[in-house]
Amino acid sequence: MEHFAKIKFLGASGVVTGSKFLIETSEKNILIDCGMFQGLKELRELNWKDLSVNVKEIDVVLLTHGHLDHVGYLPRLVKQGFKGKIIGTAPTLSIAQIILKDSAKINEEEAEKANKEQYTEYNPAIPFYTIKEAESTINQFEVEIEGKWIVLSENITYRFQYNGHIIGATFIEIDMNGKRFVFSGDIGRSNDYLLDDPKTPEWADFLFIESTYGSKLHSDEDVEEKLAGIIIDTIHQKGNLIIPSFAVERLQTLMYILWKLYKENKIPDIPIFIDSPMGNNVLEVFKRFPKWHKLPLEEYNAMCDHVNIIQSYKETWETIDNKRSKIVIAGSGMVTGGRVLTYLQQLIDEPSTTVLLVGYQAEGTRGRQLQEGAHEIRFYGKYYPVKAAVKTLEGLSAHADQQxxxxxxxxxxxxxxxxxxIHGEPTALDAFRVKIKDTYNWNATIPKLESVEEVVI
Known part of the structure; x- marks a missing residue:
């Protein structure tokens, strides 16, 4: 007797963000990731819609890793009636907890600010989800270990496999009636500063693979040399170097590289300020899970001692008012929110300022606008002229490139x-499809958002 599985592509299909893939079977309904859409307004608006499936019938959520575009929709899923377990590795759930609480806090603060200053088109503005809703979601978290097959039902088992990218990240293998589904999640790079090389799958009947950089090879620029040059130029100009950064992995990698450059006498002792409450919490995750990264404890401690970690908004303003040349690393990485907005509001109109972009900038984000040479940028309903130099450091991406x-x-x-x-913009998806055909002679398909596939298992 034939068994069937239905796959519903609820996110990261034809676009990079919003990862959500539902597998419906006669035994279990499994949601792989539950992320928010980011970037273009038309995508962000999709976040406010209920899922097009019966959420109460989803049995379990398996998480590849803790980034917002993979976990940020979870509180909305719970609000729509999901009662099951949300399962991931211990570091993934620690990261997800930090990100959901931080995101909820930002949601609440921005809704309050929008209502107070009346720059919202919604009356009143409401948070996407609240801290209380985030905490309720976290109560459904359950840890499973990496590398071990876990029984989900009579004919379904799954396993998390180490994948680099960020601490705790995995790809997921699911065996159903002898057929293997492999969800790549986000794949890390080899020779990463902080993480080991990703493991690789050995069998896949149905392969779901990310394509963020499916059309590109990462630059072979010398990251340390370029960063050192930018820092020295900043000091000569008596200016500020502002680095919008993702709080998970990117911030810790930057801290490590800056510490390394100083230790090797490649840069002077310029003050470095880390202004990311979420990033500070992620540093603690590194401390708690030493087997998930390759940074020795003594290096970790030395790196943390070398920087100034900002604890309050008052310190943010003191840092801005300090006229001495400095490096500021602040969230968010795509300049969509967070503390970096405060720095840019005050300093982006100064020619002595340099803004350094160090990661993927999705369509529709302020980071992409800056990268593409925008002459002005909008924060909280007002426009600010961009007189700062905007530079990009390509060699720090945590995503695998095409090769x-x-x-x-x-x-x-x-x-x-x-x-x-999955998980790619149209040009990247199509280029990667051709590359797979040329390399392995496999036919790859590019599913559309909300499309459904039925397969025999």
């Missing part, structure tokens, strides 16, 4: 029945 992605598939012994390209 890394191809290499990640190299140990798959069979020819997959289906390869689905």
């Amino acid at each position: 890394d992605l191809i290499n990640w598939m190299r140990n798959i012994k069979n020819i997959p029945e289906k390869v689905y390209l």
Whole structure:
């Protein structure tokens, strides 16, 4: 007797963000990731819609990792009636907890500010979810270990496999009636500063693979040399270097590189300020889970001692008012919110300021606008002229590039029945589809948002 599985592409399909993939079977309904859409307004508006499936019938959520575009919709899922377990590795759930609480706090503060200053088109503005709703969601978290097959039902088992990218990140293998589904999550790079190389799958009947950099190879620029040059230029100009940064992994990597450059006498002892409450919490996750990264404790402690960690908004303003040249690393990485907005509001109109972008900038974000040369930028309903120099450091991406992605598939012994390209913009998806065909002679498909596939298992 044939068994069937329905796959519903509820996010990260034809776009990068909003990862959500539902597998419906006669035994269990499994949601892989539950992320928010980010970037273009038309995408962000999708976050406010209920899912197009019966949420109460979802049995379990499996998380690849803790980034907002993979976990940020969870409180809305719970609000719509999801009662099951939300399962991930211990560091992933620690990161997800930090991100959900921080996101909820920002949601509440921005709604309050929008209502107070009346720059909202909604009356009144309401938070996407509240701190109370985030905490209720976290109560449904359950840890499973990496590398071990876990029984979900009579004919379904799953396993988390180490994947680099950020601390705790995994790809997920699900075996159903002898067929294997592999969800890549976000794949890390080899030779990462802080993380080990990703593991790779050995079998995949149905492969769901991210394509963020499916059309690109990362620059082979010398990251340390370029960063040192930018810092020295900043000091000569008596200016400020502002680095919008993702709080998870990118911030810790930057801290480590800056410490390394100072230790090797490649930069002077310029003050470094870390202004990211969430980033500070992530540092604690690194301390708690030493087996998930390769930074020795003594290096970790030395790196933390080398920087000034800002604890309050009052200190943010004291840092801005301090006229001495400095480096400020602040969230968020795509300049969509967080403390970095305060610094840019005050300093982006000064020619001595340099803004350094150090990660992927999604369409529709302020980071992408800056990267593409916008002459003015909007914060909280007002426009500010961009007179600062805007630079990009490409070598720090935590995502695999096209060659890394191809290499990640190299140990798959069979020819997959289906390869689905997800988590990419249209040009990246199509270029990666062609590359897979040329390399492995596999036919890959690019599912559309809200599309449904039925497969035999």
